[in-house]
Amino acid sequence: MKEVTVYVPKDSAALAVGADEVAAALQVQCATRGLPLNVVRNGSRGLLWLEPLVEVATPGGRVAYGPVTPDDVPGLLDAGFLEGAPHALRQGAVESIPYLASQERLTFARMGVNDPLSISDYEALDGFAGLRRAATLDASAIIEEVTNSGLRGRGGAAFPTGIKWKTVRLAEGPQKYVVCNADEGDSGTFSDRMTMEGDPFMLIEGMAITALAVGATEGYIYVRSEYPHAIASMNEAIARAEAAGFLGDNVADSGEAFRLSVRKAAGAYVCGEETAMLESIEGKRGIVRSKPPLPALQGLFGQPTAINNVITFASVPIILSRGAQFYRDYGVGRSRGTLPLQLAGNIKYGGLIEKAFGVTLRQLIYEYGGGTRSGRPVKAVQVGGPLGAYVPESQWDVPLDYEAYAAMGAAVGHGGIVVHDDTADLSKLARYAMEYCAIESCGKCTPCRIGSTRGVEVIDRITAGGGAVSSQSEQVELLRSLCDTMLNGSLCALGAMIPYPVLSALNHYLEDFRIVEPAHPPVAS
């Protein structure tokens, strides 16, 4: 009997719903039945409601079954799933599942296909083609390619990547660094985690290209302590890339050196702010630095440093291998290329959706997400993590692009989309935003440190009601004024953006704050 290859993902989102147990059950059951089996632990396709999504390699292509539990395994084998036979859990040919087939996967093209730690599998799917090309180019030509692609920082700030790199390139310094911000603390986001676990060489390749472009020889990846699997995967991938000559003394035969290492963070959300992250890598408390100087000029250990988010670096290899024009042909307005969106929270079909800019929230929530998991109506959607606005239904048709979102007081951020059903209390979520800011504030600037605690208190006073009506509306005014102070007076995005969820809750869901309408209007008309 011929050996059959079966893919069982090892992404955290699959492990958390029993993928290891499924893999073990498959091994045991097949051994008992005398069926030769080759289990490959791939990354996740990002169809997270189907995890563990087990794929069987058949002569007609890979057939998916999910969500599989260990108890399903005997039944699947009885039904003949090793030949791709029908079963209640059969999802069909994986590449034709509409959720996946309708995406524009540029960055996530390889995600879930192979063993993420196999260099030969990576190279078989265009891996290291971008770095090989970059190794033959001048630094300025690499930067020009990235600038022309229109790539902007995917961490949230959306700064043009090529311009940042040029600044680092031209800066004077004995040692330059490339630092990857993988402190993905935003609730509702997991694309960085999936990249590190599911396609780690892509991140390494992007960082190595950056190093050639800016003239850096040392690099760090700052990864959250909450992501142990990502840390293990990156460490192993770095060792393998070094052994294969894509890192080390002579990166891809360019004659240039680049050494990369992982730094484990320690659970401080504010360290996702780039200067706090630099402090942390230097071994200090994650206290935000005043800018200027820009980290591009004086960053890690005071040296010129190119800092980008995981997805920014991960977008670079395809820009170099396929050219700037190929990438910039995707997208709308000044938001070029694609964004790996993460559909999360109370959603029926949650997962990773990579689309060109311009897709709408309504498409994402209903066409992809299928509405809420609870089956209740969608009430609010938070876009861009804890610092992102709650977007009401009236704005769900706005095309997702940096400028369009900024114009309506929202932010695309890192592409996280968290759906809440009609049981959500927006005053509670606004209070949570302030509470979270108080827990995570680094404490350096007053609006963030004190304002967040005052914000919790003011929201409590509003929702407790009880006082005179005028005092309740006075408290709302006070909250708006506090938000204004934080927005304009905070040193970094934590304090300056936490008003987004709070103000959007006030603006669009005021009824949740339990404002009691006066029986007699205070001013007679």
Next chain:
Amino acid sequence: MAVSLVDGDAVADVIESHSSTPGALLPILHEVQDALGYIPRDAAVRIADALNLSRAEVHGVITFYHYFRSEPPARHVVQVCRAEACQSVGADALISHVRERLGCAKQAHSADGRFSVEPVYCLGLCASGPALTIDEHLHARMTQEKFERLASRLEEQS
């Protein structure tokens, strides 16, 4: 509080292995905590001496980061995500249930020191919430029934 000789050696080895690491404090603290489960006061003092930092600086770093512990953890640590995505699918009710079930409703540790329940802000499992970890093992799409099975298994272990 004296650190046992073995622990002292472990701390010395960690410090020694990072003698040429730039910005070595966080890597050292991580390795000490990995080895001992927490960062004892004496270890912090020795780290400060070795890195030519004040004790206050090292104390400041340990207490700034939520991940570092200055006290030994309970035998089993349960971390429940309470960020927005998990809130939208019932994280608040789940964390109350977990605390109640493990005897941690009133304090972080259960009276017998076996369990502790801590909030955590995002495990990156936002499409499959609510999520929690038990002794660093991830569990998603958690329900009270599923947690009951896990809790019973934990009780058998300890």
